[in-house]
Amino acid sequence: MPHGGGTKPSLAVVDGAEVLDLSALTGITEYLPSEYTVTALAGTRLADVASRLAAEGQYLPFDPLLVDAGSTVGGTVAAGANGPGRLRYGGLRDFLLAVTFVDGRGEIVRGGAKVVKNAAGFDLPKLMVGSLGRLGILTECTFKVFPHPESCATVRVAGMAFDEALEAAGRVGSGAVELECLDLMYGLAGWDLEIRIGGRSFALDARLKRAADLLDMDVTTLSSDADANHWRTRREFGWASPDASVLKLPLTPATAGTLEQVLADLAASQVARVYSAGVQQAFVAWPGARVADLPSLDRALAQSKLTALMLRAPTAAPNQPILGYRTGGELLRRVEQALDPAGRFGRL
Amino acid sequence: MTTTDAADFLDALTRRLGPDRVLTGAAPMAAYESDALTAFRARPRAVVLVDSAEEVVDVVRLCAAAEVPFLARGSGTSLSGGSLPVHDGVVIAMNRLNRILEVDPVRRTAVVEPGVVNLAVSDAAEAYGLYYSPDPSSQSVCTIGGNLAFNSGGAHCLKYGMTSNHVLGLEVVLPDGEVIELGGDSLEGVGPDLVGLFVGSEGLFGIATKITLRLLPKPETYFTLLAAYDSLAAAGEAVAAVVASGLLPGAMEIMDNLAIEAAEAAVGAGYPLDAEGLLIVELEGEKQQVAAESELLLEVVRKSNPYLEHIASDPDDRMRIWKGRKSAFSAVGRLSPDYIVQDGVVPRSRLGEALTKIQHLGEEHGIRVANVFHAGDGNLHPLILFDGRVEGELERAEELAGEILRLCIDLGGSITGEHGVGMEKRQYLGEMFDEADLDAMRRIRMAIDPGELANRGKMFPDAEAPALLSHGPHPLEAAGVISRE
The missing domain is CATH 3.30.70 (Alpha-Beta Plaits)
Structure with missing residues (x-):
């Protein structure tokens, strides 16, 4: 069972399995800002990838979770874990372009290509998303990256009933304003609706107002650091009790x-x-x-x-x-048989 | 299979579907013997016209029991020969399975049958202000089932992805007739992404009978800019500058002079005939954001020194610009009796290098090549023009096509961005991937379909059946199994 940053240990437990520590398999092996692609070894911490991208004004649009906590490239792909920002452009399945992994027979297998569009061969990168280490041990991943919005801000409506909040989310979500995040958070006073908008700075105020008008309720606005910290807490599960x-x-x-x-x-x-x-x-x-x-x-x-x-x-x-509830069991069994005939990774 | 067994098999199909929906014999099956890779034909054992998912299941089970290969076919627009019949196999024609079962504006999903035409999904979603994003040039005829099997693309893939990025859930008939459900109707999933594995598997994993698609809100507004350059390289540099500016256009397309000339003659899109490179850039989204971005885009494009620029004045003008682009393939076809279109991908920063080399290769082979490409995602579309009636021209064109694919591999790209490997590019898959990579894919195929019944002979390079693009007659052709038009 591969082990990276150890941020999601409950996904990496297989009875009797040896732990394969990948935390030293690190490094960004290729980053071409003009191609919108970045390639990193599986043990690389996402925080390191994110800061390298940020220096070029780019980011991982699937909005990985537990970045500050130390999650790694391989663990994030294997968990298939996307954050609130996946709303705007998509999740890991939409941004993982190529993978290298070691299958259950010890063979090194590559799938996909390090370009933003490719239809050659079976889509093994997508198969690895959410595979929880049961189909192969990821060693390297290539992601599509995008330019980061120039600035972001969040408007919030607090204390709604669930149905009311869901209705408001539908209204603002299907409006013309393009959103980075749209979350409903349960709190002491009921449900809070939080909408994040990002883009060119000088259009931002007008767009925030437009979203607020769609809601037609009292809103509070979070900007710059307050906005960034708010969503960081969400991604890092700072809102959940540590023993939960x-x-x-x-x-x-x-x-x-x-x-x-x-x-x-x-x-x-x-x-x-x-x-x-x-x-x-x-x-x-x-x-x-x-x-x-x-x-x-x-x-x-x-x-x-x-x-x-x-x-x-x-x-x-x-x-x-x-x-x-589970789907696809029969297909999964056949794929497991192909990639890990002896069941070394444990079955899902 | 003995003659008696073969007759029993056809009887069983006829009992299940009735005689009118089981086609046999040369004349009724003629239309199904080829697809958009027109150089090849193969004769199936039978063509069956199915009306329901239950019939698909029963036909697949009959094929599995009799060990007869089969493939599903939509409108037959595959450019890679993906829907070329398997010799002596069954073609399952899916066109009648063309119901849009549901459009849900709250979930923003459409549930469709595989024979639904691509554009019909957007038409059905329009009332809710939604649309289906993947837009292959053939979208007015090609079906969702075929799009799914070959992971079709279009002009908007950089920002919004290919077909696989828009398929959420599937009902699938595996090659042994077992029916399974994959995915669901959420954008998120848990466990390995089996929907993602199935999409783009070129029909080798079975047949999708029900498909849940993701719909997107229609952009509030578009900003479409046409810029003409006196060299192809200058148009390519403009794309690089747009990317470096931090903008994320929905589409960036380039056409060369030959393609401009052809498109202009065909549909009168208003393109400047003297341009060596024509760039179409489109921003889309909400008004305020597009207004802010368009100023930056104009600034960036003007620095790249186009000798002419034109901003689409209204929706009709925008449609005209796109009509020229989308008709370019068929338009170039008018310039030449035959053509081959390739769809290799190169890293965007190497587009200029790739185009120069393609031009040189064309000159070396004495063959004209027109270029239309998705510049935003590095997806080339060289159209190799030849006259099949001239002795040796087809072989020279095929040789050139192969060299272009190798060039894409050498530059770190892919042999196909959206058409799939199919029949056409099988031999190059082994040049793009190592033996261990292909072996893993083969093991997955064999675990899912040990009899290799589903679309047998496609995608994998096969030492037993040498390449389609080799010199001289194909061995299957020599044996009378397939033939060229």
């Missing part, structure tokens, strides 16, 4: 209510959670004191056709990276 399990759940504005119902049924309506990236994913902080109820959550999610990835978990949690 953090789960990621793919969903849509139409199924967010289903998750709310699942949580209510389990008497968990008070847990910290956020519907992120235009309500395309939820992050739920399952309380450390309720670790024993995770199997019930697993069953309830499966019944509701919802899936969760255990991004972070206390050691007491069951060793199960994916909870709830």
